[in-house]
Amino acid sequence: MLDTVQTVRRPPGRTSSGPARSARRRPRFGPYLLILPALVTIAVLLIWPVAQIARMSFQKVGLRQLRGEPAENVGLDNYRQILGDDEFWAALRHTLLFAAVAVAATLVVGTLVGLLLNRLGRRMSAFVAGGVLIAWATPPVTAAVIFAWLFGTTGGLVGWFLDLLPNWLVGGGWQNYNWFSSPLPDYTVLTICVVWMSFPFVAVSVLAGLRTVPGELYEAARVDGSSAWNTFWKITFPLLRPVFGVLLTMSVIWDFRVFTQLFVLSGLANSDSFNLSLYGYSEAFGSLNAKYGLGSAIAMVLTVLVLIVTAVHTRMIVRQEGVA
Amino acid sequence: MRYTRAAAAAVALAVAVTGCGGKKKADDNAKGADPAKIVVWQMGDGSPEQTKFLDGVAAEFHQKHPKTAVQVQYIPWPQATQKFQTAIAGGSGPDVTEVGNTDVQSWAEQGAFADVTDKVSSWAEGKTLSKNALANDQLDGKTYAVPWYGGVRAVWYHKDWFTKLGIQPPKTWADLVTAAKTIQDKKHVPGIAAPSDFTNGILSFVWANGGDVATKQGDKWVGTLEQPQAKEAIEFYAGLVTKDKVAPDKYVGKNELQGPQQDFALGKIGMYMDGSWALPQLEKVNKKDEKNWGVFPIPGKTGGLAPVFSGGSDLAVWKDSKYKDVAFDYLTTLDSKKNSKAFADTLKFLPQFTDILQSGAYQSDPIMGPFAQAAASGVKFTPTSKGWADYEGSKKVLPNAVKAIMQGKSADDELKKADEQAGTLLNQ
Numbered sequence: 001m002l003d004t005v006q007t008v009r010r011p012p013g014r015t016s017s018g019p020a021r022s023a024r025r026r027p028r029f030g031p032y033l034l035i036l037p038a039l040v041t042i043a044v045l046l047i048w049p050v051a052q053i054a055r056m057s058f059q060k061v062g063l064r065q066l067r068g069e070p071a072e073n074v075g076l077d078n079y080r081q082i083l084g085d086d087e088f089w090a091a092l093r094h095t096l097l098f099a100a101v102a103v104a105a106t107l108v109v110g111t112l113v114g115l116l117l118n119r120l121g122r123r124m125s126a127f128v129a130g131g132v133l134i135a136w137a138t139p140p141v142t143a144a145v146i147f148a149w150l151f152g153t154t155g156g157l158v159g160w161f162l163d164l165l166p167n168w169l170v171g172g173g174w175q176n177y178n179w180f181s182s183p184l185p186d187y188t189v190l191t192i193c194v195v196w197m198s199f200p201f202v203a204v205s206v207l208a209g210l211r212t213v214p215g216e217l218y219e220a221a222r223v224d225g226s227s228a229w230n231t232f233w234k235i236t237f238p239l240l241r242p243v244f245g246v247l248l249t250m251s252v253i254w255d256f257r258v259f260t261q262l263f264v265l266s267g268l269a270n271s272d273s274f275n276l277s278l279y280g281y282s283e284a285f286g287s288l289n290a291k292y293g294l295g296s297a298i299a300m301v302l303t304v305l306v307l308i309v310t311a312v313h314t315r316m317i318v319r320q321e322g323v324a
Numbered sequence: 325m326r327y328t329r330a331a332a333a334a335v336a337l338a339v340a341v342t343g344c345g346g347k348k349k350a351d352d353n354a355k356g357a358d359p360a361k362i363v364v365w366q367m368g369d370g371s372p373e374q375t376k377f378l379d380g381v382a383a384e385f386h387q388k389h390p391k392t393a394v395q396v397q398y399i400p401w402p403q404a405t406q407k408f409q410t411a412i413a414g415g416s417g418p419d420v421t422e423v424g425n426t427d428v429q430s431w432a433e434q435g436a437f438a439d440v441t442d443k444v445s446s447w448a449e450g451k452t453l454s455k456n457a458l459a460n461d462q463l464d465g466k467t468y469a470v471p472w473y474g475g476v477r478a479v480w481y482h483k484d485w486f487t488k489l490g491i492q493p494p495k496t497w498a499d500l501v502t503a504a505k506t507i508q509d510k511k512h513v514p515g516i517a518a519p520s521d522f523t524n525g526i527l528s529f530v531w532a533n534g535g536d537v538a539t540k541q542g543d544k545w546v547g548t549l550e551q552p553q554a555k556e557a558i559e560f561y562a563g564l565v566t567k568d569k570v571a572p573d574k575y576v577g578k579n580e581l582q583g584p585q586q587d588f589a590l591g592k593i594g595m596y597m598d599g600s601w602a603l604p605q606l607e608k609v610n611k612k613d614e615k616n617w618g619v620f621p622i623p624g625k626t627g628g629l630a631p632v633f634s635g636g637s638d639l640a641v642w643k644d645s646k647y648k649d650v651a652f653d654y655l656t657t658l659d660s661k662k663n664s665k666a667f668a669d670t671l672k673f674l675p676q677f678t679d680i681l682q683s684g685a686y687q688s689d690p691i692m693g694p695f696a697q698a699a700a701s702g703v704k705f706t707p708t709s710k711g712w713a714d715y716e717g718s719k720k721v722l723p724n725a726v727k728a729i730m731q732g733k734s735a736d737d738e739l740k741k742a743d744e745q746a747g748t749l750l751n752q
Contacts, residue, residue, distance in 0.1 A: 062434070063409055063412045063413060063434045063435075064434060064435060066409075066412070066413035067412060067413055067415070067435070152583075153574040153583055153587075154583055154586055154587055154590070154592065176514075176572050176573075176574045177574070178573055178574040178575070178576055178577070180577055180578075181573070181576040181577035181578075181727070181731070182731065266577065268718070268720065269520075269521035269577055269578065269579065269720055269723055270577040270727075271719075271720060271724055272724070272727075272728075282718050283718060285405075285406075286714075286717050286718025286719075287430075287713040287714045287716075287717030287718035287719075288405055288408075288427055288430035288431065288434075288713040288717060289430055289434070289710060289711070289713050289714055289717075290409055291718075
């Protein structure tokens with residue numbers, strides 16, 4: 001189409017010589033040339049490693065193979081071994097349940113704090129925003145170590161505090177309570193730790209979104225006597241829908257691949273609390289006999305899961321924006 | 325564009341060619357003159373004592389090889405596995421390395437170490453190396469490492485508490501439970517720590533009762549935790565938490581360093597099991613209580629001593645080393661009877677020469693005495709299969725089984741499952 005238009009518009013009397021041809025081509029290659037650096041970077045740092053992992057997931061790869069011995073192709077053996085392992089299904093269940101709970105909690109807490117920040121005065125708002133952003137900026141390892149201490153058995157702050165509360169309310173013996181030996185308490189601590197770290201980003205994004213909503217809308221709502229609940233669902237949420245869409249997708253991706261915090265909190269010794277990332281790590285690097293093939297297969301499963309979620313949400317966002 | 329590419333190719337080619345040339349030259353050198361330097365890997369953070377000791381060893385080594393510098397690199401224990409994996413994959417290892425003794429089988433199997441069978445057999449001082457410890461370094465009849473220092477686990481206790489409560493160091497399992505109960509009643513702290521992620525300690529109880537984790541039948545390893553002796557020992561250990569209630573459940577899913585060690589130093593638990601090497605760490609937590617700490621060997625069920633697992637370090641020559649002879653000279657200097665004892669003493673470990681252990685040098689030492697006594701009574705090693713690294717490392721079979729039993733699962737089911745896993749993991 002473009003070509004025809006250009007041909008038609010070409011000034012008369014000119015032959016299709018070199019300069020003209022290149023002028024025609026420029027709009028086609030120019031944009032690609034501009035995104036080329038980004039594409040190359042992504043290809044080298046992301047696509048190539050993913051392709052390697054996909055290939056390794058069908059092979060038996062250990063240290064000897066890394067030294068140059070040819071890797072043996074084992075077909076679907078790695079996948080068969082994973083699917084037949086009870087630990088895998090437990091890890092998958094933990095990953096899905098944790099993502100559902102943590103994402104919901106992150107979005108709810110983050111939105112509430114965002115709304116609060118919007119209502120606060122400028123100085124107080126800056127103070128609170130600065131405070132929560134420190135939580136966001138904390139490296140996961142640091143946060144996990146702090147939480148491991150908070151919920152630890154020797155000198156743990158949480159156990160000490162719960163023991164100070166009256167026994168009829170929370171029961172006794174919290175000082176010696178082992179938070180990390182079974183999945184439910186373990187994941188409770190993990191959820192708190194992860195939500196604590198990730199809600200600030202949601203809060204600040206929601207705040208940024210709220211600042212774009214025209215004040216008249218809220219004024220009108222107030223005049224009409226709308227409750228805060230109604231105002232949120234009838235005005236704020238519909239207007240910030242794209243923001244929430246992006247936040248939801250990103251939270252899902254982040255919470256699907258939580259590794260550091262769980263690794264520090266309960267570690268490799270509590271395999272009944274594994275999630276998919278920790279399970280994959282344990283299989284690939286957990287012992288001296290590295291099993292990169294098996295680890296790759298688990299990584300592939302996790303990647304596909306995240307891709308499905310991302311694809312669904314990206315589609316939703318694109319469709320919404322098309323309608324809007 | 326084309327010109328640049330050609331130039332780049334030429335440079336790459338030149339690098340490759342000179343690189344090859346260099347390598348060849350080095351190989352020639354290996355046969356003749358001494359190299360300019362050898363690289364030695366040591367585990368840990370490199371304490372001042374260790375650095376001073378190694379400087380002394382280097383000076384001694386220089387008497388034989390004056391032209392060869394010794395470059396020591398410290399590798400923290402938690403990074404050792406990854407560092408080894410990278411070095412094996414990339415061909416950039418040291419000449420001599422320290423290696424954890426439970427890891428020797430796996431690394432040797434993966435081709436990390438040079439075969440030093442002949443060198444060891446012509447090493448005069450090596451004749452009295454502990455037989456069991458050396459066997460742990462052999463694979464298919466070839467020797468890939470030599471034992472350097474080792475240590476065993478025993479039970480740490482508060483001497484002042486025992487005196488005040490009139491308890492004798494336990495000699496049987498029943499004594500152990502009674503002592504723990506007394507402490508719990510009178511001192512209001514848990515009697516003993518029984519962490520579940522503690523394969524080597526739990527095995528002492530299994531071995532004490534005549535059981536084992538797996539035995540080799542013909543060519544195949546067979547898990548034997550289901551057998552009555554092993555099962556009884558594991559039920560006893562897990563029972564410290566569930567049945568006798570003298571061990572708290574806060575250490576379930578943890579190892580001896582994730583709580584028990586610190587709690588013992590702070591006087592928040594009566595007894596815990598660890599090696600002599602724990603002393604420097606315990607002192608770090610609570611120096612002023614040091615004189616009140618004592619040690620007794622892990623008791624057998626009805627008396628006698630439990631055969632204990634020996635943890636420690638060995639020394640190996642790296643397979644990719646270009647100067648294996650010089651490297652082995654350094655190794656024997658480092659592991660000479662004099663030097664290995666001196667170093668083991670600073671670390672609170674024991675040297676691996678049978679004649680030194682039996683010489684009575686340790687019997688008068690209040691802390692090292694019981695450890696030497698335990699070591700002399702019989703040191704055992706875990707199955708010499710490369711799969712042991714999976715059994716203990718990634719799958720943590722015994723810790724998981726013990727954890728499940730401590731949390732109320734049936735011992736029969738869990739140990740059956742553990743033996744099935746032993747069958748697949750140890751025979752791969």
